Amino acid sequence: MSEAELLxxxxxxxxxxxxxxxxxxxxxxxxxxxxxxxxxxxRLQMKIFAAIIYGVGMLMYVGFIGVQTRMWDSATMALQxxxxxxxxxxxxxxxxxxxxxxLLATTLxxxxxxxxxxxxxxxxxxFWKKDAHLTPPRPRxxxxxxxxxxxxxxxxx
Numbered sequence: 548m549s550e551a552e553l554l555x556x557x558x559x560x561x562x563x564x565x566x567x568x569x570x571x572x573x574x575x576x577x578x579x580x581x582x583x584x585x586x587x588x589x590r591l592q593m594k595i596f597a598a599i600i601y602g603v604g605m606l607m608y609v610g611f612i613g614v615q616t617r618m619w620d621s622a623t624m625a626l627q628x629x630x631x632x633x634x635x636x637x638x639x640x641x642x643x644x645x646x647x648x649x650l651l652a653t654t655l656x657x658x659x660x661x662x663x664x665x666x667x668x669x670x671x672x673x674f675w676k677k678d679a680h681l682t683p684p685r686p687r688x689x690x691x692x693x694x695x696x697x698x699x700x701x702x703x704x
Contacts, residue, residue, distance in 0.1 A: 548625060550638050557622040557641055563615040568657060571608050574601070575664045582671040594672050601672070605665055612657075 548556075578601055586597055623645050626638050634642070644650050 550626065550629065550633075550635060553622045553625050554637055554641065557619055557626075560615045560619040560622065564612055564619075564657070567608050567612050567615070568660070571605065571661065571664060574604055574608070575668050578668045579671055582675060583677065586672060587675060587677045598669060598672050601668060605661075609661060612661075 578597070581597065586594060589597075623642065626634065626642055627645075629638075631639075
């Protein structure tokens with residue numbers, strides 16, 4: 548592969564990881580909404596079913612993230628195998644990123660983030676209870692419509 552193709556492969560892999568992580572966050576927000584609206588009152592069987600479906604989805608996305616990470620690794624290893632004198636400035640900058648503390652911290656936060664999201668979502672499914680004070684407020688008297696029931700007189704019937 549050419550250097551341009553390897554750079555493109557590495558860039559696409561990083562974009563895919565970011566996109567997949569955004570979808571993981573979306574799945575977790577959807578699960579939180581499901582817990583708030585109906586799963587908190589569901590029976591245990593339904594909660595277990597939701598947790599299994601959630602787990603399958605999370606494993607799928609973690610697998611996709613792993614594939615893209617391996618694509619990134621293979622592209623950077625192929626670039627490292629090229630002679631350093633023949634590398635362009637973007638390729639050299641990409642190779643410098645492999646040991647960059649910011650990239651290592653980002654990788655660490657990605658893994659910790661996935662773990663926190665999973666544990667937090669499963670906690671919501673099995674242990675969180677909606678508080679009683681979250682019942683919808685009653686309408687104020689100023690907004691009530693007047694009682695407009697028309698009554699028929701018995702003598703008109």
